[in-house]
Amino acid sequence: MRLRAVEREFGDQLRIRWRTFLLYPEEGERYMSAEVARAWQGAQEEEPEAPFARWPAGRALPRSSLPAQEAAKAALRQGEDALWRLHPLLFKAYFARSADISDEETLLALAAEAGLDVPRLRQDLASGECARETLEEHETAFERYGVSGVPTVIVDGGFPLLGALPLEMYRRAIERALASG
Numbered sequence: 411m412r413l414r415a416v417e418r419e420f421g422d423q424l425r426i427r428w429r430t431f432l433l434y435p436e437e438g439e440r441y442m443s444a445e446v447a448r449a450w451q452g453a454q455e456e457e458p459e460a461p462f463a464r465w466p467a468g469r470a471l472p473r474s475s476l477p478a479q480e481a482a483k484a485a486l487r488q489g490e491d492a493l494w495r496l497h498p499l500l501f502k503a504y505f506a507r508s509a510d511i512s513d514e515e516t517l518l519a520l521a522a523e524a525g526l527d528v529p530r531l532r533q534d535l536a537s538g539e540c541a542r543e544t545l546e547e548h549e550t551a552f553e554r555y556g557v558s559g560v561p562t563v564i565v566d567g568g569f570p571l572l573g574a575l576p577l578e579m580y581r582r583a584i585e586r587a588l589a590s591g
Contacts, residue, residue, distance in 0.1 A: 414494065416580050423588055428493060430483065430547035431557050433475045440471040462505050472512035479544045481517040484534035488526055495524040566591060
């Protein structure tokens with residue numbers, strides 16, 4: 411959300427390319443831990459306009475982050491605008507409504523809410539190509555840049571900026587890259 415604002419601020423000088431990184435690539439039962447709750451609190455402080463609500467106690471978190479990332483990849487096949495319409499809905503569903511964004515029906519409902527071509531999205535998901543691309547990007551992020559969490563921003567192939575950082579840090583990194591490029 412904030413990075414879209416920075417993109418508008420820098421105009422034609424900046425283009426944000428979304429890439430996949432899976433927090434939970436393998437399926438498994440997960441619950442809200444104190445560590446995750448602290449991370450969410452920190453993210454809320456840096457992203458005050460974003461809705462964060464503590465996941466209900468005893469309720470399992472999504473079983474994997476792969477399905478939501480595949481859906482985002484499928485949305486991207488319908489254009490960058492389609493991705494940027496779906497992305498905040500995924501975010502709100504997970505962080506504000508405690509929705510299971512690893513559930514296919516939830517993902518398809520969010521895609522419809524975003525105005526996407528749902529039959530096409532379903533077909534792209536069924537092809538397996540979105541899963542393959544998602545896993546390849548995840549491996550590249552880890553192996554090439556050492557990404558270990560989200561958000562991670564890499565300015566012009568340089569060093570990664572890890573975590574939900576103040577906007578000013580992103581601005582400085584972008585300005586430095588523009589000055590040297």
